[in-house]
Amino acid sequence: MVNDQRYVPVLVGSSLKNIGVPTLLDAIVNYLPSARIIPTSSSNTDTLMYIFKTIHDRQKQPLSFARVYSGSVKKRMVLTNARTNEREQINKVFLPFADNMEDIDEIRAGSIAVLSGFKEASSGDILVSNRKSTIATHLNDLKQQYPFLPDPGLEAPPPVxxxxxxxxxxxxxxxxxxxxxxxxxxxxxxxxxxxxxxxxxxxxxxxxxxxxxxxxxxxxxxxxxxxxxxxxxNYRETPRKSTQQTIVWNSSINEKHATISITLSIEPIISQDKKIISFSQIQIVRSDEQNFENLKKEHVEAINHGIRLALSTGLIKGTEVVNIHVKLHDLQLTGFISPALYSAAASDCVRACLRHADCTLLQPMMRVDLVCVADRTQVVLEDLARRHSQIIDVQQGTSG
The missing domain is CATH 3.30.70.870 (Elongation Factor G (Translational Gtpase), domain 3)
Structure with missing residues (x-):
């Protein structure tokens, strides 16, 4: 049932105070999938492994602990990172025994290995031996066989x-x-x-x-x-109203003059589930007067870079500005404009927009369900009020 993800064991403990550690180890043995589970299809020889931990050893440099789900892993083997599509080479393969590591030539599916030599691979990455065009197909096939196989990369919550x-x-x-x-x-x-x-x-x-x-x-x-x-x-900032501004930048290098006039608008994004949405890329608003035919890809990326730079430090507390949509309405150029000038002009224009957008602070919040006995309800509510909590609802249980 755990393998099918119909039940998720939940345990309570403290590693700092050594509470519940034996129970956790017993649960790993009793509930989690066995390392002896290996693919039943002999035709699948492609290598797929999941890195669940990365450490830095002063002698061996970065070491990655990985579970091999299919195929085998050998020394000097080159694999593809499913998250970044970059190639990574394995220098050495170790079989761990507590603090000792045995240097081996090959390890097969179902085993856990320690690998050295990766440049960028980190915890949560999935590495495969396939060509890039077949990675998605191979992952889908393995997910049908291993429903507990996670997606590539660990999605950590935002810092507090x-x-x-x-x-x-x-x-x-x-x-x-x-x-x-x-x-x-x-x-x-x-x-x-x-x-x-x-x-x-x-x-x-x-x-x-x-x-x-x-x-x-x-x-x-x-x-x-x-x-x-x-x-x-780690507060966030967000605009409360839409605004549009135009900035004109003049540059003179080696007696060569250049002018850039850029018009941007920003508007708040209202998220129904109250998620934090960071800026990704600008929306270009095309019109009859301005069709942006001469705007190259590297220029758009330079503008996006300038916008990200401006949004990384808001005007209230210098924290990231989120839940914001940015549009490019007009761009007038005279002379040679370098990518750095595109970025600087876009950054200044966004800051000008933020000054007129009535920005406000967003605080880190967590939704919590509390259960207490009836005669202590008032005490708990008063304590929550002192901590500036927002009480959404109070319900009486069947037991009173």
Whole structure:
């Protein structure tokens, strides 16, 4: 029933306090699919494996723990990442026994292996030996045989808190960048970005404990002493009304003059399920006066880049602007316009629109169902009110 996804076991425990760990291990043995389950079709020789964990070893570099679902995995084998469509080569294949790893030449379907040599593959990726054109077909066939096989890539929830992170010496900044890149491959819920104005490294995580664990790992695994700035809530910003603005940019390089006039409009997106929608690409509004025939693909991408840059730092708290739709209405050019000028003009135009869009803050929210005894209902409601909770409904159960 678990294999058919009709039932999902739910357990409660704490790894920090060592509560419920034996129960969890017993549940893995009793409920989860056995590693002895292998494809019954002998005609399917294509390799498919799922990376469920990535770690960074100082001697062996990145190591990927993977379950082989079909075919076999060998040294020097080249596979295709189903998420990125990029090719990855396996250097070595190890068979894990606790902390020891046995170097082997090949491992077959149904087994778990540790692989080295991947450049970009991370936790949640599916790698196959097929050509790119047959990846989707192979995944669909395997999903019919293994309904519990997840989709490629782990979709982590958006971060809730963020803070700056710095080393005590500028000479160790490159080491910090290298360490955070490795930890990000292991932990998809961790986000790292660089502030465009200050150049500081921003760490985004799921909570205070999550960020503290990252700092502890930097000290323990990479011998890096770091300083964390104040912890901030990862708000979002969104416009409440539509607006349209025109920006004119002038540039002069080597006595060559260029002018770009761009007209953009923004409008809020009303999501019925209250999902956060990030900006993806601009919509070009074609008209009789402006058909954008000379607008090339690289110019559109430069405009999109400038818009993303402007929306990454809102005007209220400098957080991302979401649930926004951007349209290009007019573009007038004189002289040679570089892609950087397209981006700069689009970025300034979006900021001008945001100043007139009556933007507001969006707070991270979680929907929670609470159950309590009847005589404690008022106490619970008062506590929720003190925490600025929005109480949607109160119902009385059958037991009173």
């Amino acid at each position: 808190f963020f803070c700056t992170i710095e080393t005590y010496s500028e000479s160790t900044q490159k080491q910090l960048d290298f360490a955070l890149k490795n930890i990000k491959r292991e932990d998809p819920s961790l986000r790292v970005r660089i502030d465009d104005q200050t150049g500081q490294t921003i760490l985004l995580g799921m909570g205070e404990l999550h960020i503290d664990i990252i700092r502890d790992r930097l000290k323990r695994e990479y011998d890096l002493e770091t300083y964390l700035g104040p912890l901030n809530v």
